[in-house]
Amino acid sequence: xxxxxxHMLSNPYIGVAWFHCPSCxxxxxxxxxxxxxxxxxxxxxxxxxxKYTPKLxxxxxxxxxxxxxxxxxxxxxxxxxxxxxxxxxxxxxxxGGWIGAALAAFLVSxxxxxxxxxxxHT
Ligand SMILES: [Zn+2]
Numbered sequence: 673x674x675x676x677x678x679h680m681l682s683n684p685y686i687g688v689a690w691f692h693c694p695s696c697x698x699x700x701x702x703x704x705x706x707x708x709x710x711x712x713x714x715x716x717x718x719x720x721x722x723k724y725t726p727k728l729x730x731x732x733x734x735x736x737x738x739x740x741x742x743x744x745x746x747x748x749x750x751x752x753x754x755x756x757x758x759x760x761x762x763x764x765x766x767x768g769g770w771i772g773a774a775l776a777a778f779l780v781s782x783x784x785x786x787x788x789x790x791x792x793h794t
Contacts, residue, residue: 681702703715744770745769
């Protein structure tokens with residue numbers, strides 16, 4: 673298997689559902705593949721190597737950042753409403769700012785996560 677294909681299949685942050693193996697010409701969903709050298713199921717491998725992802729990147733990429741944004745949004749709103757009177761959109765503004773930041777982190781982390789090389793962990 674060539675480098676690019678191997679990289680694509682081994683990185684859990686690159687969405688691959690269906691795969692055409694260039695070595696043996698097999699075509700199947702990735703659940704139908706296992707590594708020739710270790711015999712480990714490809715799907716199990718992708719689940720296992722997530723733990724080698726830098727913590728912050730994982731926090732962004734696996735969506736935990738959105739829970740933090742919601743918590744901060746509520747907290748900001750609780751504080752802000754003590755000082756701001758009569759703004760009916762206050763909750764949305766507080767929430768929107770944090771969710772927007774979380775979304776930016778989620779999107780920016782995508783190409784970074786896709787570059788990680790997990791092939792050493794077979
Ligand atoms: Zn093959």
